[in-house]
Amino acid sequence: MPVKLEIGDIVELKKQHPCGSKNFEILRTGADFRIKCLGCEKQIWLERPELERRIKKINPAG
Numbered sequence: 271m272p273v274k275l276e277i278g279d280i281v282e283l284k285k286q287h288p289c290g291s292k293n294f295e296i297l298r299t300g301a302d303f304r305i306k307c308l309g310c311e312k313q314i315w316l317e318r319p320e321l322e323r324r325i326k327k328i329n330p331a332g
Contacts, residue, residue: 275299275321278296279295280329281305282294282327287312289309293307293309
């Protein structure tokens with residue numbers, strides 16, 4: 271069962287980005303996800319299984 275992720279959710283990943291931040295905002299959902307690092311604003315494309323494996327915690331939007 272896929273994890274319920276929506277645009278605007280903030281996810282904390284297990285490993286940090288090179289800038290030092292672990293928090294990312296979801297910008298696009300589907301088979302591929304676009305996430306934005308909240309530390310340096312860099313945008314990254316990940317496939318759904320890869321993102322689901324890396325997620326440590328989900329903070330819902332709103």
